[in-house]
Amino acid sequence: MPTYDLEGNRTGLPHTKRGGLPYEIEAFGYRRRHTPRGNSVEFTAKQLWRDAPLWAKYMVGEVSVVVDGSTPRLSRQVPEFRNARDRELYCTAVEYATSAGRPLDGLNHADPLENFPATRRVSGGVTFEDMLWDVHDDASAGVLVTAAQSSTAGYGGVRELYRYLQRMQKAYSAEQRIPAASDAGGFKVVDDAVSANRLPIGQVAFRTVSMADVVYKWMRVPLGWPPPKGWAPPGGAPYWPPRVNPVSTLTPENFPARDRFKGTVNSEYWDVGPIRGYAWAPETLLYVGYDDSNQYTDAAGVRCCDYVFNFKYKEGGWNKFLSARGEWVRVSLDGTSSGTQPYAESDFNYLFEYQA
Numbered sequence: 001m002p003t004y005d006l007e008g009n010r011t012g013l014p015h016t017k018r019g020g021l022p023y024e025i026e027a028f029g030y031r032r033r034h035t036p037r038g039n040s041v042e043f044t045a046k047q048l049w050r051d052a053p054l055w056a057k058y059m060v061g062e063v064s065v066v067v068d069g070s071t072p073r074l075s076r077q078v079p080e081f082r083n084a085r086d087r088e089l090y091c092t093a094v095e096y097a098t099s100a101g102r103p104l105d106g107l108n109h110a111d112p113l114e115n116f117p118a119t120r121r122v123s124g125g126v127t128f129e130d131m132l133w134d135v136h137d138d139a140s141a142g143v144l145v146t147a148a149q150s151s152t153a154g155y156g157g158v159r160e161l162y163r164y165l166q167r168m169q170k171a172y173s174a175e176q177r178i179p180a181a182s183d184a185g186g187f188k189v190v191d192d193a194v195s196a197n198r199l200p201i202g203q204v205a206f207r208t209v210s211m212a213d214v215v216y217k218w219m220r221v222p223l224g225w226p227p228p229k230g231w232a233p234p235g236g237a238p239y240w241p242p243r244v245n246p247v248s249t250l251t252p253e254n255f256p257a258r259d260r261f262k263g264t265v266n267s268e269y270w271d272v273g274p275i276r277g278y279a280w281a282p283e284t285l286l287y288v289g290y291d292d293s294n295q296y297t298d299a300a301g302v303r304c305c306d307y308v309f310n311f312k313y314k315e316g317g318w319n320k321f322l323s324a325r326g327e328w329v330r331v332s333l334d335g336t337s338s339g340t341q342p343y344a345e346s347d348f349n350y351l352f353e354y355q356a
Contacts, residue, residue: 040129065240148273267345
């Protein structure tokens with residue numbers, strides 16, 4: 001029976017789907033976990049010290065900005081994944097714990113650049129687990145967008161809505177007041193027998209409407225992406241991050257969409273195509289701001305952020321109010337459809353994609 005080893009016969013070793021880089025797994029340290037909230041696989045793996053940085057990138061995936069023609073876009077190399085008995089798990093962590101052996105190039109346990117410790121091999125824990133969001137590479141996400149465009153009357157949205165996006169909402173009801181000049185004169189005492197007893201109690205009427213606090217958490221995004229509208233990428237890679245602030249002039253029109261869109265509502269049906277999408281009707285979702293405090297450098301050396309976008313949903317829409325009859329009506333300052341409405345409209349797709 002052949003013996004497989006990183007420095008010998010490597011044909012029988014597991015290898016990464018991206019790049020085909022082999023590594024060893026300690027068979028008797030293989031651990032599975034099944035819980036009501038998810039599943040995971042943990043094991044101890046070995047890798048050559050010289051290949052360890054590249055192997056870590058292959059295992060946990062990468063994110064970058066590329067340019068198609070003249071249009072910059074986000075590109076993702078997904079983490080290593082495996083089907084663990086009908087469960088698709090993704091590599092979320094590689095943690096080196098021990099090192100062994102003299103470096104292959106004969107150095108005395110020191111790398112040639114800075115004399116930091118160098119060894120022959122490294123070993124440590126690797127974790128595969130369920131993701132709370134969909135994971136797709138560029139090609140598979142593009143296929144989903146194309147399919148959704150035809151099935152949602154053109155409201156398929158943009159590619160980043162289909163991956164690395166965790167959606168959450170806290171739904172509740174609220175009392176929406178109806179103007180006191182209503183035909184009914186507000187609430188009245190109930191008396192089915194004697195109409196004269198149905199007197200107003202002096203309280204303004206109200207109607208219960210549906211509301212929600214909505215959160216979109218966009219995972220592992222290059223810090224500052226997407227850039228301001230019309231940002232011109234450099235002539236060659238690396239395209240992002242730029243060396244200076246991409247806001248070329250200090251005018252609101254040149255700020256990123258995440259800043260320009262605050263206090264606006266969705267102009268069209270939005271987040272319709274993704275299987276996890278909420279399918280918001282026009283003007284029902286109000287963008288109130290974002291949180292970019294979770295910043296970090298990922299395994300590939302990319303400065304990233306987990307952006308949290310905050311919204312508020314209101315039944316009927318933010319540019320409609322209840323009339324004296326208790327009906328939803330559109331309003332403007334001059335009473336015409338071209339007049340100024342309480343909330344301006346924005347295309348929320350550009351919170352997640354470059355806008356030319």
